[in-house]
Amino acid sequence: MSLVLSYSLAYANAFHGTSGVWSGLCAGSWAWLGFVAPVTAGSVIYEKKPWMLWLLNNGYWLTSVLVMGVILAVWQ
Numbered sequence: 001m002s003l004v005l006s007y008s009l010a011y012a013n014a015f016h017g018t019s020g021v022w023s024g025l026c027a028g029s030w031a032w033l034g035f036v037a038p039v040t041a042g043s044v045i046y047e048k049k050p051w052m053l054w055l056l057n058n059g060y061w062l063t064s065v066l067v068m069g070v071i072l073a074v075w076q
Contacts, residue, residue: 002068005031009069021070028069029062036061 012027013019037058044054 013073024070024073028066032062032065
């Protein structure tokens with residue numbers, strides 16, 4: 001999943017011709033919102049797990065995707 005996210009972040013930054021910290025944060029947040037949040041929301045909706053667990057797990061994913069987006073945007 002991280003490999004697919006990193007490729008999609010690199011493609012988004014290259015496609016839009018952006019670079020820098022702000023574009024990496026924007027691309028990372030959109031990638032999290034499109035890939036991670038909907039997939040993990042199923043565990044709360046269908047498996048009746050608590051929302052606080054979802055927030056904790058997604059806080060980790062959001063942080064890692066934002067850092068990945070910043071690294072890729074600054075690196076290119």
